[in-house]
Amino acid sequence: MNDTTQTQSNLRSEARIARGALHRLRQDLFVDAFAFRPMPPMEDAKVPRLVPKRLRHWARWLPHFAVGFFSVCVFLLTFTDSYISGPLRGVLVGGFSLLVAIPPVLTLFRPVGAFWLSLGAFLLSMCAHAFAPVYGTTPIVSSAYPTHLVVMALVVLRTRPRLAVEMWLVTFGVAGVLSVLIDRGSGELPSVAFFSGVLLVAAAAVRAWREERRQVVETRTVTAEERGRRTLLEERALIARELHDVVAHHMSVIAIQAEAAPYRVENTPPELATSFATIRENAVAALTELRRILGVVRSADPDAFAESDPEAPQPTLATLDSLLDSVRSAGLNVEAVVTGAPRPLPQGVELSAYRIVQEGLSNALRHSPGAEARVEISYVLGGLGLRIVNGPPSRLAKPSPGAGHGVLGMRERVQMLGGEITADHTEDGGFEVAAFIPVGSAAGEAATGGSKA
Known part of the structure; x- marks a missing residue:
C-alpha cells in the first residue's frame, strides 16, 4: 500500500513538472x-x-x-x-x-x-x-x-x-x-542536433553571464546609494548633536539667569517676576523639545520616543492653549476660534498643524510687534483648515538674524501631507497664513480608533 501511494505521488509530481514545463514553453514561444x-x-x-x-x-x-x-x-x-x-x-x-x-x-x-x-x-x-x-x-x-x-x-x-x-x-x-x-x-540530424545544442548552450551561458553582470552592477549602484544616504543621515545626526550642544548651552544660561534675576533685585515688581518666570518656562520647554527632536534624529524609529518618553510628547492641537498663553505672556494679543467638531487626527496632521500655528504666531511676534493676531481652526469633513492672521505692527520691528525659513518650512509640511497653503501680506499691512491639510476617512478612523484604544 505504501509503495502504491509513493508511486502515485511520484506520478503526480512528474505530471506537475511536465505541466509546468509546457506552460513555460507556451508562455515563451506562443503567447x-x-x-x-x-x-x-x-x-x-x-x-x-x-x-x-x-x-x-x-x-x-x-x-x-x-x-x-x-x-x-x-x-x-x-x-x-x-x-x-x-x-x-x-x-x-x-x-x-x-x-x-x-x-x-x-x-x-x-x-x-x-x-x-x-x-x-x-x-x-x-x-x-x-x-x-x-x-x-x-x-x-x-x-x-x-x-x-x-x-x-x-x-x-x-x-x-x-x-x-x-x-x-x-x-x-x-x-x-x-x-x-x-x-x-x-x-546527419543527430550530429547536427548535438552541435546546435553546444552552440545554444554557449549562447545561453553568455546571456546568463551578461544578466548576472547587470544585476551585479545594479546591486553595486543600490549599495552605493544606500551608503551615500547613510552617510548623509550620519552627517545630519552629527549636525543635530552639535546644534543641540550650542542651543542647549545658551538656553540653559537663559533659564538660569531668568530664574535668578528676581532674587538680584529688591522688591521685584510682580509683572517683572512673572515675565522672568515665563522666560524660564519657555527656555525649559525649548530644551525639552530640543532633546526630544535630537532623540528622534538619532533613532532609527521616528516613533521610538512617543511612548518611552511620556514627559516630552509630540505637541498636538490639544495643547494649543499652552502655546497661546505663552505667546500672550510675550506681549501678543491673540484670539483663537475653533469651528466644527474637534476630533482626533493623525499624528502627522496634528504635529504639522501645531507647528504651522506656532510658526505663524512666532512670525507675528518677530515682524509685527504690538499687533493683534487671530488663529482660526476649522474641522471640516475633508480635512483641517488653518488660518493665522495678524494686523500691522504698531512699532518698528527689530532685525531678526537667522530668520527667513519659517514660511518655507510651513510649505514643506503642508505639501508633504498633500495639502495647500498660502502666505502673503494683507491689504492693511498685516500677514496671513492659510492652509488646508486633507485627512482621509481611513486616516481619521484609524486616528479615532487609536485614541479610543
Missing part, C-alpha cells in the same frame, strides 16, 4: 510571439574608446548594422547560387532566399517571431530537398539551417537562457518528425 520588442542601441559606456567622438553616436548601433549586413550576405549568397540554374527557378529560389534572410533582421524587433519564421524556412528547405532538390545534397547543408542556428543564438542573447532548450527541442523535434514523414531518415 505574444510576434510582440514588438526592439533592441535598444548600446550604452555609451560600452562603446570602444578607440572610436572617435564623431562616430560614437553611430557606433552605438553597431550590433544592428552587423545583423543587417549578415542578412544581406545570406540573401545575396543564396540568390546568386540559385539563379545560375535558370531564370524561373532562380526567381522562385530568390523568394525562398528572402524568406531565409529576413529572420536575422527580425530578431532586432520581434525575436520570438523571427524564430518561427526561420523555423518555417528551415522546414521548407527540408521539403524542397526531399521532393525537388535545387541546391546542395542534403537539407542539413542548405543555407536555411545555418541561418536558423544563427537566429536561435540571437534570440537567446536577446531574451532569456531557457529559450535555448525550448527552441532546440521544438526545432529538432519537428525536424525529426518531418524527416520520418518524407521518408528521408535521420541522416
